[in-house]
Amino acid sequence: MDLQAMIIEQFEQVARDQEKKLGRLAPDTVLLDSGLDSLCFAIVVARLEDELGVDPFTASDDVFFPVTVGEFVKFYEDAAAA
Amino acid sequence: MARQGCVPLAALAAGNPLSVAPVSLDGAHVLVRTSSQLNAALALVALDGIAARLVIAPPDLRDEDLADVISRAGIDTLVTDGEAIAGLKQVTVSPDLKPAPDCERVRVSEWVMFTSGTSGPPKMVAHRLAGLTGAIIKPGAITPGVTGEKIAPEAITWGTFYDIRRYGGLQILLRALIGGASLVLSEPDEAVADFLTRLGRAGVTHLTGTPSHWRRALMSPAVARIAPRYVRLSGEIADRQILDALKAQFPEAAIGHAYASTEAGVGFEVTDGLEGFPADFVGRFDAEKRGAVEMKVEGGILRLRSPRTATGYVGGAGQLKADGWVDSGDMVELRGARYFFTGRRGGIINVGGLKINPEEVEAVINRHPGVAQSRVSSRKNPITGALVVADVVLADAANDNATFKESLLALCRAQLPAFKVPTLVRFVEKLELTAGGKLARHG
Numbered sequence: 001m002d003l004q005a006m007i008i009e010q011f012e013q014v015a016r017d018q019e020k021k022l023g024r025l026a027p028d029t030v031l032l033d034s035g036l037d038s039l040c041f042a043i044v045v046a047r048l049e050d051e052l053g054v055d056p057f058t059a060s061d062d063v064f065f066p067v068t069v070g071e072f073v074k075f076y077e078d079a080a081a082a
Numbered sequence: 083m084a085r086q087g088c089v090p091l092a093a094l095a096a097g098n099p100l101s102v103a104p105v106s107l108d109g110a111h112v113l114v115r116t117s118s119q120l121n122a123a124l125a126l127v128a129l130d131g132i133a134a135r136l137v138i139a140p141p142d143l144r145d146e147d148l149a150d151v152i153s154r155a156g157i158d159t160l161v162t163d164g165e166a167i168a169g170l171k172q173v174t175v176s177p178d179l180k181p182a183p184d185c186e187r188v189r190v191s192e193w194v195m196f197t198s199g200t201s202g203p204p205k206m207v208a209h210r211l212a213g214l215t216g217a218i219i220k221p222g223a224i225t226p227g228v229t230g231e232k233i234a235p236e237a238i239t240w241g242t243f244y245d246i247r248r249y250g251g252l253q254i255l256l257r258a259l260i261g262g263a264s265l266v267l268s269e270p271d272e273a274v275a276d277f278l279t280r281l282g283r284a285g286v287t288h289l290t291g292t293p294s295h296w297r298r299a300l301m302s303p304a305v306a307r308i309a310p311r312y313v314r315l316s317g318e319i320a321d322r323q324i325l326d327a328l329k330a331q332f333p334e335a336a337i338g339h340a341y342a343s344t345e346a347g348v349g350f351e352v353t354d355g356l357e358g359f360p361a362d363f364v365g366r367f368d369a370e371k372r373g374a375v376e377m378k379v380e381g382g383i384l385r386l387r388s389p390r391t392a393t394g395y396v397g398g399a400g401q402l403k404a405d406g407w408v409d410s411g412d413m414v415e416l417r418g419a420r421y422f423f424t425g426r427r428g429g430i431i432n433v434g435g436l437k438i439n440p441e442e443v444e445a446v447i448n449r450h451p452g453v454a455q456s457r458v459s460s461r462k463n464p465i466t467g468a469l470v471v472a473d474v475v476l477a478d479a480a481n482d483n484a485t486f487k488e489s490l491l492a493l494c495r496a497q498l499p500a501f502k503v504p505t506l507v508r509f510v511e512k513l514e515l516t517a518g519g520k521l522a523r524h525g
Contacts, residue, residue: 017491018500031301032274038298038434042465043505050506057464058323063330065300 003080004073006051010044011036018043027070034069054079097179099124100161104132105185107173110159113152115139116175117164119246119267123255125161125175130211131187133159137194137206137396140247141270147204154397155194155206194396195249197344197437206396207344215256216390217348233287233311238263241281241310243291243299249344250317250435254290263288275304282307292317293324294434294466300327309334314351316340317435318467319423322357329355346408347390349375358422383427384410429523431460431468433501438470440523443504446497450490452477457513457521458504472504475513482509 008025015022015036022035031041049055056079057065066072098104099121112133116122122138129136137155148167151157160170190210197205240258244251246267258265266284268277278299281289289310291299296315299305313328313335320339328337341349341359352359364377375388387406394402402408411430414421431438440458447456455475460468474490476482487507494503514522 030275030303032298038294038465039501041301042433042463042469045465046461046463046469046505055464058462063323063326065297065327067301067303 003052003076007044007048007073007076010047010051014040014043014047025069027068027073029069030067031069031072048076052076052080096182098128098182099175099177099179100128101174103183103185104128105183107133107159109134109189110171111135111137111156112159112161112173113137113139113155113157113167113170114161114175114247115143115164116162117141117270119251120177121163121175122247123267124177126193126255127259128175128182129161130191130193131189132185133191134189135192135194135208135396138196138247138252140196141245143196143204151204151206151397156397192393192396193252195247195252195344207392208394208396209347209392213347213390213393214252215260216388217253217342218257218260235261235263238288239266239284239286240264241266241284241286241289243268243277243289243295244317249342250290250292253342253348274298274302278302278304279307282309286310288312288314290314290316292435292467293320294318296324296328297465300331305331311335313337314340316342318432320352320357323464325355325357343408343410343412345392345402346386346410347388347392349377349386349388349410356420358417358420361416361419361421364421378407379414379416379421382413382415384412384414384421386410425460429459431458431470433468433470434466436501438502440470443470443472443494443498443502446494447472447474447490447504449497450493452481452486453490455513455521457523459523461506466501469505470502471506471508473508473510473513475511476509479511 011025011034012022018040020035020037020040023029023033025034045055045057056075059079066075107129110133112129112135114122114125114136116125126136126138135155137151137157143151152170158171159173160167161173161175163175166172193209193211193214194206195209197207238261240254240263242251242254244254246252246255255265257263264284266281266286286308287310289308293315310332311334313332315324316339325337325339336353337355338351338353340351350359350363364379375386375390378385385407387408391406391408392402411427413424413427415424426432429440431440443458444456447453447458453474454477457473459471461471463469490507491503
């Protein structure tokens with residue numbers, strides 16, 4: 001499965017677990033408009049760390065937080081490529 | 083809606099927002115429980131110096147804890163913008179100011195705040211206004227931006243992601259009131275983008291929140307609408323990553339992280355942009371300086387003493403030490419010439435500023451008939467600072483499957499707020515015990 005599909009699957013899984021209504025997920029969707037809250041993103045990042053062995057928020061020296069779904073996916077792609 | 087909730091702070095002292103004359107509440111023990119932050123602020127300003135005790139209910143104070151709070155704090159009057167509580171004198175608060183009859187403010191009111199989170203009945207912590215405002219030394223001379231410009235006190239517009247009914251937010255309300263500044267408050271359940279947009283429109287100059295509040299703000303495109311001159315973090319460990327991210331987003335702003343707690347009051351502020359705090363903060367106490375804070379580290383735990391600490395607990399929730407030292411429960415570690423925060427003693431977990439006692443979550447997990455034993459701990463997280471995770475020993479090892487895990491989580495979700503529900507459950511064969519037979523907790 002490619003990275004983007006894995007990430008989207010985690011968004012969907014966490015939304016189900018936390019009983020949140022997940023909106024449309026396109027590359028330009030703003031993360032905070034996706035229906036997930038901070039706690040949901042925290043859980044997504046923890047689960048992705050378990051699956052991928054990487055947490056780009058902590059690992060990278062990048063000081064910018066991803067704002068859109070596309071940026072979030074790229075954040076992980078860059079970390080995986082590093 | 084346009085001007086809803088807009089009240090010039092200067093008008094507060096002159097007008098009466100209550101349905102009764104404030105003087106009629108002379109010596110009362112008042113519970114301030116409102117849905118709007120502004121109404122809570124109005125009630126506090128109207129009643130300081132008149133009521134004997136002002137108990138400030140946080141927005142998440144649960145109905146089932148009300149009776150206990152009322153009896154422990156000896157409450158006789160409710161000030162609210164919502165429903166009445168049987169047995170209490172009912173006073174309504176609203177921003178429609180009426181003429182206020184002159185009245186003497188001769189009392190030293192006790193301001194009572196709740197500690198954030200953990201388990202059991204909420205702890206009530208008493209302060210005096212002099213202590214609460216002890217860190218606000220020179221109104222007006224606060225914080226120039228990095229470019230060194232001075233901002234006149236009345237030109238300051240404060241904003242806070244905190245609720246003013248908690249210690250961190252109340253500090254900002256008091257700063258705004260004392261300095262004659264403006265203050266932008268969030269509405270209940272307001273979306274981050276909407277609040278940031280309003281802050282931007284109001285021209286916010288000074289903005290405060292927890293590291294988790296700030297991470298959430300940085301994930302919103304609306305963060306581009308604000309350009310604060312002063313950015314302040316407190317309530318959680320401010321790590322290098324969030325400090326650097328804020329520096330990058332607001333290159334013109336002075337960025338500081340403050341150490342404060344409901345019990346210890348405001349301790350200190352770190353303004354060099356680095357995480358942790360300089361080792362010489364400990365022991366730099368200057369007894370000549372008014373309101374100075376003394377700090378010491380004992381057994382790896384930070385302790386503080388100052389006129390800003392709480393005066394005590396209300397209603398039998400334990401006592402503060404007679405010598406005035408407050409045990410913060412925060413663990414620190416000396417590395418080189420700097421102390422770093424490493425977590426909370428007793429494994430207290432801080433998820434985005436909300437504190438969780440692991441035993442409370444374990445008690446819920448252990449109610450599941452298929453669970454033999456459990457241990458709840460903290461897992462570091464770059465979004466909320468930490469998450470709750472659980473190690474579980476099954477009563478029957480054959481239950482090691484997703485269906486069981488789901489039934490366990492369903493139980494937790496039914497009995498705990500979302501941030502306390504374990505985000506990861508691991509089945510383990512056994513849990514380590516200490517020599518004393520207690521569950522071993524690391525960190």
